[in-house]
Amino acid sequence: MDPSLILRVSAPLLLWVPMVVSLYLLIRGHNDPGGGFVGGLVASAGLVFYAISRGQEAALRAMRLPPATWCGIGLLAALGSGLLAWLDPAAGFLTHRWWFPDIGFKLPLGTALVFDIGVYLTVVGTVTAMVFALVGEEAR
Amino acid sequence: MRQLLLAAPILIPLVACAVTAMLWSRPEAQRRVGLGAAILLFVATLGLMAEVLSGGMVVGQMGNWPAPFGITLVVDHLSAAMLVITGLMGLAVAVYAMGPGAQERDRAGFQPLFHALLLGVAGAFSTGDLFNLYVWFEVMLIASFGLLVLDRTREQLDGGIRYVMLNLVGTTLFLLAIGLLYGLTGTLNLADMARVAPEVENQGALAAAAVLLLISFGAKAAVFPLFNWLPASYHTASMPVAAIFAALLTKVGVYAIIRVFTLVFAHDHALFGPLVGVIAMATMVVGVLGAAAHYDIRRILSFHIISQIGYMLVGVALMTPLAIAGSVLYVIHHIVVKANLFLVAGAVRQVGGSFALARLGGLWVTAPLLGLMFLVPALSLAGIPPLSGFWGKLVVIRAGLEAEAFVLAGVALAVGLLTLYSMIKIWNEAFWKAAPDTAPAPEWTRGQRIATFAPIVLLCGVTLTIGLWTEPFAAFSLAAAEALLDREAYIAAVLRPHPTQLAEVLP
Numbered sequence: 001m002d003p004s005l006i007l008r009v010s011a012p013l014l015l016w017v018p019m020v021v022s023l024y025l026l027i028r029g030h031n032d033p034g035g036g037f038v039g040g041l042v043a044s045a046g047l048v049f050y051a052i053s054r055g056q057e058a059a060l061r062a063m064r065l066p067p068a069t070w071c072g073i074g075l076l077a078a079l080g081s082g083l084l085a086w087l088d089p090a091a092g093f094l095t096h097r098w099w100f101p102d103i104g105f106k107l108p109l110g111t112a113l114v115f116d117i118g119v120y121l122t123v124v125g126t127v128t129a130m131v132f133a134l135v136g137e138e139a140r
Numbered sequence: 141m142r143q144l145l146l147a148a149p150i151l152i153p154l155v156a157c158a159v160t161a162m163l164w165s166r167p168e169a170q171r172r173v174g175l176g177a178a179i180l181l182f183v184a185t186l187g188l189m190a191e192v193l194s195g196g197m198v199v200g201q202m203g204n205w206p207a208p209f210g211i212t213l214v215v216d217h218l219s220a221a222m223l224v225i226t227g228l229m230g231l232a233v234a235v236y237a238m239g240p241g242a243q244e245r246d247r248a249g250f251q252p253l254f255h256a257l258l259l260g261v262a263g264a265f266s267t268g269d270l271f272n273l274y275v276w277f278e279v280m281l282i283a284s285f286g287l288l289v290l291d292r293t294r295e296q297l298d299g300g301i302r303y304v305m306l307n308l309v310g311t312t313l314f315l316l317a318i319g320l321l322y323g324l325t326g327t328l329n330l331a332d333m334a335r336v337a338p339e340v341e342n343q344g345a346l347a348a349a350a351v352l353l354l355i356s357f358g359a360k361a362a363v364f365p366l367f368n369w370l371p372a373s374y375h376t377a378s379m380p381v382a383a384i385f386a387a388l389l390t391k392v393g394v395y396a397i398i399r400v401f402t403l404v405f406a407h408d409h410a411l412f413g414p415l416v417g418v419i420a421m422a423t424m425v426v427g428v429l430g431a432a433a434h435y436d437i438r439r440i441l442s443f444h445i446i447s448q449i450g451y452m453l454v455g456v457a458l459m460t461p462l463a464i465a466g467s468v469l470y471v472i473h474h475i476v477v478k479a480n481l482f483l484v485a486g487a488v489r490q491v492g493g494s495f496a497l498a499r500l501g502g503l504w505v506t507a508p509l510l511g512l513m514f515l516v517p518a519l520s521l522a523g524i525p526p527l528s529g530f531w532g533k534l535v536v537i538r539a540g541l542e543a544e545a546f547v548l549a550g551v552a553l554a555v556g557l558l559t560l561y562s563m564i565k566i567w568n569e570a571f572w573k574a575a576p577d578t579a580p581a582p583e584w585t586r587g588q589r590i591a592t593f594a595p596i597v598l599l600c601g602v603t604l605t606i607g608l609w610t611e612p613f614a615a616f617s618l619a620a621a622e623a624l625l626d627r628e629a630y631i632a633a634v635l636r637p638h639p640t641q642l643a644e645v646l647p
Contacts, residue, residue, distance in 0.1 A: 051514060066164060072159060076155065076159075077156065086144060089143060090143065092202045092213075094202050096203065
């Protein structure tokens with residue numbers, strides 16, 4: 001499959017716009033609909049666009065780390081976010097903690113965000129791993 | 141500490157899965173991490189078991205959301221036993237998988253998938269929430285699809301597709317049943333559901349949902365008439381994979397049946413007791429006849445899994461303390477023995493060069509030790525005293541006689557005899573008869589030999605221990621049965637008001 005000129009030129013745009021949107025969705029998930037799963041899907045859509053227009057190698061280079069590693073880091077982040085629960089030994093796993101530092105206004109910081117980032121990374125890793133495998137199949 | 145131990149059987153395989161996935165291009169390091177995690181998992185499950193024995197049921201509310209709103213993890217006697225067995229099997233197979241073919245397997249992604257499978261199994265045994273159980277089933281299924289087609293041969297893909305199709309239908313029915321039950325009871329927490337279920341007005345719809353659950357769990361457990369996927373796929377998997385499947389996958393279905401039907405639908409026992417009894421009998425008979433008809437070790441063993449599932453359901457069919465204790469004892473014994481037989485079959489393949497009985501022979505001369513290590517689990521499976529299977533069968537059959545279910549007890553006895561026939565068939569053909577002309581020389585290193593035989597010896601030791609020192613295991617099974625039948629205690633333990641309240645409100 002030979003990607004058209006338009007697709008090739010607009011490829012970086014198709015990568016970075018979904019990336020920014022996905023990060024917005026990830027943060028928005030804090031209080032509104034959104035979150036790591038949707039964000040991860042949007043981000044992987046951007047990467048898949050990129051893989052279709054510039055080829056799989058370029059997309060893998062853009063990701064820096066192999067998809068499986070993204071998955072692994074994501075799983076560890078999600079899991080690690082739950083470990084703080086045991087500051088209180090009687091609490092159940094994944095009990096999230098909150099801090100409210102005063103920096104002019106009260107900034108709510110919670111470990112739940114780390115969990116969501118973990119979900120985000122895992123989704124990106126999984127979806128890209130699957131799609132790249134299929135794209136690779138087609139190219140062969 | 142209790143909370144840490146409660147979550148550990150889920151956390152350890154999850155970490156192992158993540159780390160081995162990150163080490164994708166370094167199989168050697170993956171193997172080391174995998175083995176370490178398997179050892180850690182076994183130790184953690186033993187710790188959890190000690191905690192249950194000393195302090196009773198361990199309950200944890202994930203994220204501190206109080207039950208029935210959040211997800212609850214509950215580990216009682218039965219769950220703890222299943223988790224310990226999962227840990228033991230994980231360890232045995234992790235070592236066994238370092239034997240012949242380890243390089244190819246690890247390059248194909250065995251380690252992350254194997255630990256994902258353990259994660260799903262441990263989660264299913266720990267959870268106290270019906271929907272969460274479904275999620276763990278899915279985790280387990282996805283990992284097992286990957287493991288089944290690890291060698292990417294045509295045969296494996298064929299078996300894999302059948303496995304996928306039937307299991308997908310099963311899980312879809314499971315989801316339907318969950319939807320119905322949620323509509324009827326307004327809860328997904330098993331303890332809360334058990335509390336509400338007897339008072340539901342529309343008992344007919346509740347029974348229909350229960351039948352859907354029975355079908356979907358039955359398909360997982362490979363009971364009659366939903367067992368076809370098992371003999372169609374297990375014999376294609378590579379040996380460590382087949383062993384862990386044989387040990388754990390169907391037993392998760394059995395566990396789910398025991399859990400749900402002793403807890404949520406216990407009040408409907410007049411309806412489901414006889415139904416499960418008939419299914420149990422048919423499963424025993426069909427499985428053992430299927431095994432008698434085959435001449436490939438893996439297929440014989442696959443059919444025997446089905447036949448043995450029947451014994452485990454007797455507890456649910458009769459619902460007396462003794463019968464449930466029999467089921468628990470049987471599950472524990474069976475997992476060890478069945479996994480061991482698959483491990484031995486792999487060793488037979490390595491030494492004798494084939495799985496087909498016709499092409500094997502003379503192994504008693506060339507590998508007498510292997511013969512002994514086949515005899516221990518084989519005779520135990522058939523129920524020869526004093527091995528572990530004898531005690532399992534004894535308790536099950538005695539429970540049948542006490543409950544005046546004479547047909548059930550009779551079938552269980554006869555099936556034991558036919559099991560012996562199949563085992564003797566393997567013995568005669570593979571070990572006893574003269575070797576066929578072309579006996580290939582075994583080609584394996586010392587390390588591979590140790591990796592193959594160490595878990596077999598370990599599991600033989602466990603079988604002998606259960607057989608010769610039955611007292612603690614029988615007492616434990618009885619305690620587990622009592623805990624299962626004491627629904628009020630389970631409900632109270634899960635739903636009691638949560639003591640820890642953490643400041644999480646906005647200031």
